[in-house]
Amino acid sequence: MRSVRSRLSIGLAIFLAVLLIGQWLWLTFTIDRLIEKQVITRLQEETQTLVAHIHINAEGEILLDDRRLSSSYQRAFSGLYFSIQTPQQQLFSRSLWDFDLSTPALNVGEKATLYLEGPGQQPLMAVSAGYLKQGQQVTITVAEDIAWMLEDKTHFQWTFTTLSLLGVLALLGLQFWIVRRALRPLNKAKNELKLLGQGDIEKIDEQAPDEIRPLLVELNRLMASMVTKTRRSRQSLGNLAHRLKTQLTLLNQIADSEELKNDAVTKAAIYQQTQEIKQIIDRELKRARVSGLTLPGRGVDIHELVVSLADTLKRIYQDKQLIITCQVDKQLRFHGDREDLLELLGNIMDNACKWCQSQVELEIKNEKGIAIRVMDDGPGCHDDDLSALTQRGFRADESTPGSGLGLAIVFDIVESYDGTMQFAQSQKWGGLQVDIHLQASVAD
Secondary structure, eight states, rough: OOHHHHHHHHHHHHHHHHEEEEEEEHHHHHHHHHHHHHHHHHHHHHHHHHHHEEEOTOOOOOEEEEEEEEEEGGGGTTTTEEEEEEEEEEEEEEETTTTOOOOOOOTTTEEEEEEEOOOGOEEEEEEEEEEEEEEEEEEEEEEOOOOHHHHHHHHHHHHHHHHHHHHHHHHHHHHHHHHHHHHHHHHHHHHHHHHHHHHHHHSSOOOOOOTTHHHHHHHHHHHHHHHHHHHHHHHHHHHHHHHHHHHHHHHHHHHHSSGSSSHHHHHHHHHHHHHHHHHHHHHHHHHHHHOOOOOOEEEHHHHHHHHHHHHHHHHHHHGGTOEEEEETTOOOOSSSSHHHHHHHHHHHHHHHHHOSSSSSEEEEEESSSEEEEESSSOOOOOOHHHHTTTTOOOSSSSSSOOOHHHHHHHHHHHHTTTTTTEEEOOOOTTSEEEEEEEETTTOO
């Protein structure tokens, strides 16, 4: 969708163009009709003057008293001509010289306006009128060279068109300046939203026009609310973990009580379960500390997150002497929820660390989105089980502790970002290879 500025500019430009064309056509037609009407009126007066100065004798011959007529009728090709016709005779002005200005005979009272070609290809406008003179029907035609009128019309059209185009350009420049000035607050809000997405600011300036100020106020309120809820959620998670640790300590004390002193099997079972629960709690607390406080919509620095996550996993799996190789574009940022990315990477990396011998490789790069690949040197997974890995509760090896929910959670997160997730045997080490592509995530 085009921006508001471009739509306003295009709309106003089209309106001005239509207005200019309409004004040009109307004014040109009006001027043309006005000049034509003046010429026709003058030529009609000339026909009346001619009919007043002609006399028809007894033999039916036309006699014209040309002493009171314009001298232009006497000068050859002067541009003013007349023709007088009766059923028996036709009389021309001397200005026509030997040019034939024949026009159709008209009945008494009829008038006609004609456009003819005169001597020397002069463009003529002619007015013919039918009169009754001394009992005889007379058709009088007066013609005038209108080359001057056509030249003036063309000159006026070019001048008016040039001035109109200059006016339109000036109006377009003015409306562009007005629109740009009026939309300056929107551009400011747009730039601040971009800075907010990059994590450079924490709040948008609410000093804006009344049309968008409620939106900015509500956006700031929602962001503050989400930050508060996230902080409270993490605090609650920490409080819950510490409470559970207290209860685990009590369970261990019960295992050390006199009643279970001689029951080594039950005592060992309690220790095993409490130790596993403690490891889970420690892992989640470490992840919460790694995630930190993220503003809604802030671009996540993937490289920084991966370094922290790899360091945490090495501490969790100290007994394996892990070698975690990370190839991440340092300029790549994830525009989405930090918790989602942490949950996604945490689960697939934790799964790889759990099953590997010692080698885990993570590769994240920009491929019209964010492409993630995790490989390990573990035993891998049978081809028949690859399609079932994302099913909740499915565990390829029941002898290894786990809930079977990790990869299912990852699949849900990938799906929420319109992404894809595939499993295969690693060609490099023979272990499991996980390929994820997030469509809705973009890189700067």
